[in-house]
Structures are given as C-alpha cells and as structure tokens.
Amino acid sequence: MTPQPGSAGDVLTLISAGSATTRSDLARLTGLARSTISQRVDALIERGLVEETESGESTGGRPPRQLRLHTEDHAFAGVDLGATHCRVALMDISGNVLAECEDSLLIGEGPEKVLAHVDERLDQLLGRAGRPRKALRAVGIGVPGPVEFATGRPNNPPIMPGWNDYPIPDYFEGVEVLVDNDVNVMALGEHRGAFSGAKHLLFVKVGTGIGCGIMAEGKLHRGAQGSAGDIGHIRVSGHEDAGCRCGNSACLEAVAGGAAIARRLTELGLPAESGADVVALVQAGNTQALRLVREAGRLIGEVLASLVNFFNPEVIVIGGALSRVHEHLLAGIRETVYRRSLPLATHHLSITPSRTGINAAALGAGILAIEHYLSPDNINRIVNA
Amino acid sequence: MTPQPGSAGDVLTLISAGSATTRSDLARLTGLARSTISQRVDALIERGLVEETESGESTGGRPPRQLRLHTEDHAFAGVDLGATHCRVALMDISGNVLAECEDSLLIGEGPEKVLAHVDERLDQLLGRAGRPRKALRAVGIGVPGPVEFATGRPNNPPIMPGWNDYPIPDYFEGVEVLVDNDVNVMALGEHRGAFSGAKHLLFVKVGTGIGCGIMAEGKLHRGAQGSAGDIGHIRVSGHEDAGCRCGNSACLEAVAGGAAIARRLTELGLPAESGADVVALVQAGNTQALRLVREAGRLIGEVLASLVNFFNPEVIVIGGALSRVHEHLLAGIRETVYRRSLPLATHHLSITPSRTGINAAALGAGILAIEHYLSPDNINRIVNA
DNA sequence: GCGCTTTGTTCGATTTTCGGCGGAAGTTGG
DNA sequence: CCAACTTCCGCCGAAAATCGAACAAAGCGC
Missing domain, CATH: 3.30.420.40 (ATPase, nucleotide binding domain)
Known part of the structure; x- marks a missing residue:
C-alpha cells in the first residue's frame, strides 16, 4: 500500500535530486545495506530509469561508479x-x-x-x-x-x-x-531551478495581471479551491477610483498591473497597450514610464509586505513580463516590503528577479x-x- | 532510517486518529497481512500504548475486538x-x-x-x-x-x-x-478538535493584539523564521494616524486590537483598559462599544480578505478574548471578507467562532x-x- | 444444532534484507 | 614498479520480516 522507504522510488528520488550519485551515497542516505541498494539500482537500470556513467573521483580507494537518470528513453x-x-x-x-x-x-x-x-x-x-x-x-x-x-x-x-x-x-x-x-x-520551476534550498517561496508574476505561486514546505500550496495565490485582487489603499474587471475597485491588478500602467501612460499621452509596451518605454529611457513602474512596485510591495508578515517566506521571486525591467520594479517592491514588514520576517528574506525568464x-x-x-x-x- | 510503512508507529497513528478500531481495519488500511498486524498490535499492547476493549458489533461473523489508546500509563x-x-x-x-x-x-x-x-x-x-x-x-x-x-x-x-x-x-x-x-x-487545537476535515485553516486570535495560526495541508505552517501568522502588523488603509508599538502606523493591531478599542472607548468617555473591559461593555449592551467591535471586525475582515485570496483556506476560526462577543465581531469580518474576496475562494469558506474557547x-x-x-x-x- | 461469516492466532514457507567475504580498481608511499 | 591500503561492488549464506494457509474462536440466522 504505502511505499517502502528505501524503495526503488525513494532511491530514484535521491538520484534525481542529486542527493546521491553513487551506490555508497545511497546506502549512507537510506541506511540500507550496500547489497540491498545494489539490488534496487539494478532494478532501476533494468527498467531503463538509471544509467551508470564513467567512474568518478577516487577518494583513496576504488572509484565509485556514478549513477544518473537515464535520459534517452523518456x-x-x-x-x-x-x-x-x-x-x-x-x-x-x-x-x-x-x-x-x-x-x-x-x-x-x-x-x-x-x-x-x-x-x-x-x-x-x-x-x-x-x-x-x-x-x-x-x-x-x-x-x-x-x-x-x-x-x-x-x-x-x-x-x-x-x-x-x-x-x-x-x-x-x-x-x-x-x-x-x-x-x-x-x-515550481523557479524553486526547483534556483532556490531549491528554500522551504517557503513566493513567485510573483507581474504581467498584464498579477498573480502569485506559493511554495510551502517545498510543495505547491494550491489552497482549498485551487485558487490560492490570487493576489491580483487584493485591495490597495488610496486607489478607490480604480475599477477592476472583477467588479471591485482598488484591486492591486487594477492599479499596478501591466494593463493599468499602460492605460495611465496612454492618459499621459504616451500610447501603450500592454505590459510589453510599458517595458519598451522604460527600456527607451522614458522617465514617466519608469516612474510608474517604480510606483507599481511600491503598490505590489505594500501587498507583499502583508504577505511576508503572514506567510514568512525565505524568497520572493519576481517574474512576468514586467520583470524585464526588474531593477525599477524591484526597487519599489523592496523599499515597501522592508519598511512595512516585521524585521524578524525580513531579516533573511531575499527578493530577486526570476532566473528562468520567458520560459519559466x-x-x-x-x-x-x-x-x-x-x-x-x-x-x-x-x-x- | 526512515520508518517502515505499516510499522508500529503507523499502526498506532491509525488507531489514534480513529481511522481504525480493529485489527481488520488495520489490515485493510495498511495492506499488510492479518498476522503481521496482530504482531504489531501485540507489540503496542506490550508497551502499554494500546488496549483492547470489549468486543464490538458483529457484522455476521465473529465480532472484532476493539482497540484504543491505552490511557492510563501516560x-x-x-x-x-x-x-x-x-x-x-x-x-x-x-x-x-x-x-x-x-x-x-x-x-x-x-x-x-x-x-x-x-x-x-x-x-x-x-x-x-x-x-x-x-x-x-x-x-x-x-x-x-x-x-x-x-x-x-x-x-x-x-x-x-x-x-x-x-x-x-x-x-x-x-x-x-x-x-x-x-x-x-x-x-492546532481548533483544527484537531472541530475541523480536522479541513486541509487549510486559519485561526485568528483577537485579543489585546491580533495574531494568526496557519494550518496548511493539515500541518502548522511556521514560516522560514517561525514568524508566520504575524498579521497584527499588516497595514490597514485609512488609519495612518494610529501609531503602533512596532514603530509603524496603521497596523491592524493598532486599530482593531482589544487595546486599541479600549483606548477609543476611553476617549469617548467610557473607561476601558483591556479587551476584557470591551467585552464587558458590549455584553452590557453599550452601543458605542458594539459599534467599535463591529468596526474592528470590518478592519480585520479587510486584512483577512487579502489572506483569503492569497491562501484560500477552507475555514477561518475566530478566537481570543474578543471572540466572546463574536456575533458582532464576526458580522464585521464576514461582511468585508465576502465583499472583498474572490467568489471562488469564498464559495466554500466558513468563518466561525472558536469552539474551544478560553482553553484553546x-x-x-x-x-x-x-x-x-x-x-x-x-x-x-x-x-x- | 448446524452451516455461514468474520476475527484472530499459529506456524511453516517465502521473500526481503543483512553482512561478511573476496575480487576489482583505484591511491599512496617507498 | 610494487606492496600496502582504501573504497567499491557482487555474491551468497544467514537472519529477519512478512505472508498465507490452516485452524480455532465467536457470533448470526435458520
């Protein structure tokens, strides 16, 4: 019923996570006998899930055969x-x-x-x-x-x-x-890619809208109805006039999303339709666009400050279309988060741009x-x- | 190293959770043979962790002996x-x-x-x-x-x-x-007591200060620094004048905590020092106190609305000293949460007073x-x- | 009372795991 | 270059865990 610990599956998990690259590693990590591990590994090799590569570095004795996932058949x-x-x-x-x-x-x-x-x-x-x-x-x-x-x-x-x-x-x-x-x-991608050490991570996507993915204890938190992370419709103070497509007003997305920034630029006489246009204007050095992006960062930061107090993550990753101008966005976010969150929660908090970019x-x-x-x-x- | 599934510990977990009350149940739930289960149970009885009670109801054959935690020696x-x-x-x-x-x-x-x-x-x-x-x-x-x-x-x-x-x-x-x-x-107590079916639960304590305990996937979420749930210092809009002991202003606790309500009642000529005094005034039918409690509920609801969007819990339990007047507090909270959170997140959300009360x-x-x-x-x- | 069903135990058979041994394959030092 | 040493790995008998069949126990229904 429940899988055995040290089962073939667990062994493969250790190999795939990079925690173990040799049979010895596996024996040490699982606590099983070397012979048992060999049997497990043989089964995995048999099924085409694992392969042996050239021997690794010797540590004074016979060098261990390296194990890795067999990448060909899947x-x-x-x-x-x-x-x-x-x-x-x-x-x-x-x-x-x-x-x-x-x-x-x-x-x-x-x-x-x-x-x-x-x-x-x-x-x-x-x-x-x-x-x-x-x-x-x-x-x-x-x-x-x-x-x-x-x-x-x-x-x-x-x-x-x-x-x-x-x-x-x-x-x-x-x-x-x-x-x-x-x-x-x-x-998930960002966590596994660059921040696998962090137990609790928030990924904030700032594009046309604004959303958030939540990693808690290294796993995705989806919430009761699968709607967790929908931070685009959290209210921000002082923008009661900004109506949102959700029917409410003063939603974060309606004041700091890419579409909202574009609309305000248009009002200022700088035609922009989407987040991409906003990015283009910022990259062209337009100070109005830059100012609005930074201001959006502050508003997002205000919401994130609340969430930092509540959730206490180790890392906040900022992604989405607008993160292509992340210097300005992050400046606004950091400024507000570090001012409005509790020191205990921010002390080891890092707020960084996405590393995986467009393909995230x-x-x-x-x-x-x-x-x-x-x-x-x-x-x-x-x-x- | 890692515990065996169907180990004595797992068997005991099933018994203590009430998932299994007989050896047959255990065999069915763990997938182990009846004889193996008997051996496990014997070991647990030997160690004084489990005891047999009178035979249960027969389902057409020999009635099973009921098992339960042995409550005497611990x-x-x-x-x-x-x-x-x-x-x-x-x-x-x-x-x-x-x-x-x-x-x-x-x-x-x-x-x-x-x-x-x-x-x-x-x-x-x-x-x-x-x-x-x-x-x-x-x-x-x-x-x-x-x-x-x-x-x-x-x-x-x-x-x-x-x-x-x-x-x-x-x-x-x-x-x-x-x-x-x-x-x-x-x-934790509230979850295990009354809402063990809920995977994601928030417990909000409204007393002198305001705090929140988070159950995610049935487990406590403590956050990276153990400071998760510190919602008392989340900013609420429109109260920039309210200074908080944390050094910031407009913190939820500084405008909706028991101490804050008491101070405002005092300003209105109704001497009150603590949350208990506020409760007393409300219970005495004082409309000013009632109004302030309800208003506090709205402010708390504003913050909770954000957290509902973010975390998507199934249940929010309101406890702490002020929950003794929970009708008024809850009215304010519900009003705001259901207005400001997304329908998908609130559809199956219930907001209820604590069931464990003072001993929570x-x-x-x-x-x-x-x-x-x-x-x-x-x-x-x-x-x- | 007697067959039927379900529970629980006993015990030999089977499977899994362990751990020692020896060979393999390297390093180190003279 | 060789001997001593270390680590890795497969082999195999021993030990342990688990299973499953057989049987006893205990109630139900007719």
Whole structure:
C-alpha cells in the first residue's frame, strides 16, 4: 500500500535530486545495506530509469561508479498557454530542454483548437528530438486561470472563454497530463531551478495581471479551491477610483498591473497597450514610464509586505513580463516590503528577479510532469510491474 | 532510517486518529497481512500504548475486538502562558483533560520564576489525577511571542522581557518540551478538535493584539523564521494616524486590537483598559462599544480578505478574548471578507467562532505534545527499544 | 444444532534484507 | 614498479520480516 522507504522510488528520488550519485551515497542516505541498494539500482537500470556513467573521483580507494537518470528513453513536455501565446518545451527526464517552440495562439479559440495545436507541436518537437511519441510519459500544462488540479479542469477562468470545466487531460490519449495555473508552475520551476534550498517561496508574476505561486514546505500550496495565490485582487489603499474587471475597485491588478500602467501612460499621452509596451518605454529611457513602474512596485510591495508578515517566506521571486525591467520594479517592491514588514520576517528574506525568464512557465510545467512521473509511488508501480 | 510503512508507529497513528478500531481495519488500511498486524498490535499492547476493549458489533461473523489508546500509563500537559495568566491542562494520551488549573501570572517575571510556577502546577495536577511524575511524557507550551520551534527559544518576543533566546525546554528535566507561539497551538487545537476535515485553516486570535495560526495541508505552517501568522502588523488603509508599538502606523493591531478599542472607548468617555473591559461593555449592551467591535471586525475582515485570496483556506476560526462577543465581531469580518474576496475562494469558506474557547491554547499545546509523542518515528523508537 | 461469516492466532514457507567475504580498481608511499 | 591500503561492488549464506494457509474462536440466522 504505502511505499517502502528505501524503495526503488525513494532511491530514484535521491538520484534525481542529486542527493546521491553513487551506490555508497545511497546506502549512507537510506541506511540500507550496500547489497540491498545494489539490488534496487539494478532494478532501476533494468527498467531503463538509471544509467551508470564513467567512474568518478577516487577518494583513496576504488572509484565509485556514478549513477544518473537515464535520459534517452523518456520525454516530457511542458506547455505554457497564455492569453495570446503558446510555448512548448520538450524535456528529458532530468529536465534538460531537448527542443522548444513558441507561437502566437489565442486561448479564446477554445480548448479543441488550442489543444489540437499543442498536440501537433508535441509531435513536431518529438520529431526534432528524434524520440517516438510513445517515449512521451507526461505533459504538464500551465494555463492562465484557476484549475481544479486533481481533474485538470479550469474553474471559471476569467480569460479563457469556452474552457470552463473542460477536462483537458482527456484530450490527450496515452499520456498523463497535469494541468495547473501558470503562476503555480512558474513557482515550481523557479524553486526547483534556483532556490531549491528554500522551504517557503513566493513567485510573483507581474504581467498584464498579477498573480502569485506559493511554495510551502517545498510543495505547491494550491489552497482549498485551487485558487490560492490570487493576489491580483487584493485591495490597495488610496486607489478607490480604480475599477477592476472583477467588479471591485482598488484591486492591486487594477492599479499596478501591466494593463493599468499602460492605460495611465496612454492618459499621459504616451500610447501603450500592454505590459510589453510599458517595458519598451522604460527600456527607451522614458522617465514617466519608469516612474510608474517604480510606483507599481511600491503598490505590489505594500501587498507583499502583508504577505511576508503572514506567510514568512525565505524568497520572493519576481517574474512576468514586467520583470524585464526588474531593477525599477524591484526597487519599489523592496523599499515597501522592508519598511512595512516585521524585521524578524525580513531579516533573511531575499527578493530577486526570476532566473528562468520567458520560459519559466513552460519549464515549470515540464518539471511538474517530470516530478509526477518520478514520484516514488509511480516509480514503485513501474518497477514492480 | 526512515520508518517502515505499516510499522508500529503507523499502526498506532491509525488507531489514534480513529481511522481504525480493529485489527481488520488495520489490515485493510495498511495492506499488510492479518498476522503481521496482530504482531504489531501485540507489540503496542506490550508497551502499554494500546488496549483492547470489549468486543464490538458483529457484522455476521465473529465480532472484532476493539482497540484504543491505552490511557492510563501516560500523561501529557499543555501550558498556555499569556501576558498575565498561566493555564495548565493535564491530558491523557487521547486528549481528554484529566485536570486543569488557571492562575494570574506575569510573564514579565522572567523565565525562571514563571517556569518554576509551571513546574509546581504540573506536580499538583499530576497529584490530582493520581499519576506519577514519570508518567508525564511530553509538555507543550504556548507563549505569546515568536519562537524558534526547533530549539524552543523565544525569538525577540516583544512582550516577554527576559525571555529572549532562553532555552525553555532545558528548564524541565526528564520530559520532552515543545514550545510554540500561542496562536499556533490554538490553531492546532481548533483544527484537531472541530475541523480536522479541513486541509487549510486559519485561526485568528483577537485579543489585546491580533495574531494568526496557519494550518496548511493539515500541518502548522511556521514560516522560514517561525514568524508566520504575524498579521497584527499588516497595514490597514485609512488609519495612518494610529501609531503602533512596532514603530509603524496603521497596523491592524493598532486599530482593531482589544487595546486599541479600549483606548477609543476611553476617549469617548467610557473607561476601558483591556479587551476584557470591551467585552464587558458590549455584553452590557453599550452601543458605542458594539459599534467599535463591529468596526474592528470590518478592519480585520479587510486584512483577512487579502489572506483569503492569497491562501484560500477552507475555514477561518475566530478566537481570543474578543471572540466572546463574536456575533458582532464576526458580522464585521464576514461582511468585508465576502465583499472583498474572490467568489471562488469564498464559495466554500466558513468563518466561525472558536469552539474551544478560553482553553484553546492549553488544549492545543497539549495536543502538540501528544502528537509529538505519537509521531510514527517516536513510537517506532519506543517499540524497537 | 448446524452451516455461514468474520476475527484472530499459529506456524511453516517465502521473500526481503543483512553482512561478511573476496575480487576489482583505484591511491599512496617507498 | 610494487606492496600496502582504501573504497567499491557482487555474491551468497544467514537472519529477519512478512505472508498465507490452516485452524480455532465467536457470533448470526435458520
């Protein structure tokens, strides 16, 4: 029922996390006998999950044979569906990108059209990487709206017309599909990529809207209805006049989101439509745009200050379109957070820009798929089959 | 190293959680053979952790022997240290209160004096319950300030002079001591008591100050520095004039805490010093006090609305001194939360008053101690010793 | 009373794990 | 270059854990 500790799955987890690269490491970490570990590793090699590489450095005796994930026979995909784009990354089992692509694609076209496009791209990327379709073990998809994670159905998403309650995984046959909110997969990717040491992390996406992915105890916190992290509609003080598409006013998103900044620039006589336009203006050195971005940072910082007191994360990562001008955004955020949060909570807090950049969501979605496949339960199932 | 699944500890966990009351249940839940389960149960009975009661209902065959925690040989204590009081509850292993007491005690007297008092009370309660000192397996202590949970040392607590970095567990000999923030143990107690079905719960204590305990995935979220849940110093809009003891202004606690309400009542010519005075005035039907409590509820609701969007809990429990007038407080909180949070997050959200009342902290601290003792790792250690 | 069902124990069989041994494969020092 | 030493790894018998079949116990229904 429950998996054995030191089971094949646990052993593989240690290998994949990089905690152990040799049989000796595994024996030390699990507490099992060396012979038992050898047996486990043999089973994993047999199943094509692990491979041996050249011997490593000797520490005075026979050098240990290095172990690593066998990257040839499996493939995973991460899909980033945005309001107007689609990115797909094909990855091997250790998270390396084999091939990727990016298209304009309107999510409003509805699930059938969009998913057909994704499916086509998957085949193309598999072809480019020279792997057969059946090598594809799992696909992660990040979508711009709330999702019931267990079933992969969007839950009243505001900007995905036609997708409500659509069972996305059912569209794909013969492959496991995991669907999550885009900020969640971005948080996951960022955590596993650059901040795996942090137990508690917030990933804040500042684009057209504003959202937040939450890592608690190293795992995604999705909340009771899967709507956790929806910080775009938290109220900020002093902006009661700013109406929001959600029906309320003074929402963070309505005053500090990319769309809001663009609108205010337009009012100032600087035509801008989207977050990208704002970024362009800032990069062109426009001081009005710069000022507004910094001011947006302060407003976001005000909300984050509350969340820092509440959640006490170790790291806050700022991503999304506007993070391309992160110096200015971060300046505003840091200024406010460090002023308004408690010293105990901010003392070891670091606020940094995203390291994964434009591909954050696709990579994170791929990692979601890989981690699902590598979960001890699943591996034990495969090995004992 | 890692405990076996279906180990004695896991078996005991199932029994203590009430998930299994017979050997058959255990076999079904763990997937182990009946004979293996019998062996485990025998070991647990041998160690005095489990006992058999009368046979249960037959379902057409031989009636199963019921199993339950053996409540005689162990005792646990929960201690609630407040700014001006000390409550101690002595409990058996299944969480029933054997004896309890309450005193006035100034925490400012310093750790030695206060802990000596606690130790004395422990002996008294053990005497009353007729259990020897060595029956006491673990003690949980809730203190009014941040604590480094792993070491049991208060971390710059604002209202505990002389306690900073004091290693509380070292004061007690021969018994394990766990120290946590008071709101954390209250959240734990409330969750285990009345809302064990909820995965994500917030416990909000509204007393002199305002704090929040966070249960995520059924476990306490303490944050990176153990300061999570410190919502008393989140800024609320429109009260820039209200200075707070933390040095900032417009903190939630400075405008909606019991002390703040009392001060405003005093300004209105109604002498009040503490949250208790406010409660008394409300209970006496004073409309000014009632209005201020309701207004405080709105302000707290404003902050909670943000946290609901961010954290998406299933339940918010309101406790602390002011919850004794919870109708008025809750009205204000509900009004604001349901207006300012997203529908998806509030749809299944319930906001309710505490069920454990005045003893919440002592009971929660006791549960902290019991759960520590009953943790699979610890039980396996005991059984295999 | 007698068959049926479910529970719990006993005990030999099976599977899993351990740990010692020896060979493999390197380093170090003379 | 060789001998001594260290570490790694597979092999295999011993030990331990677990299983499962058989049987006894205990109630129900007819």
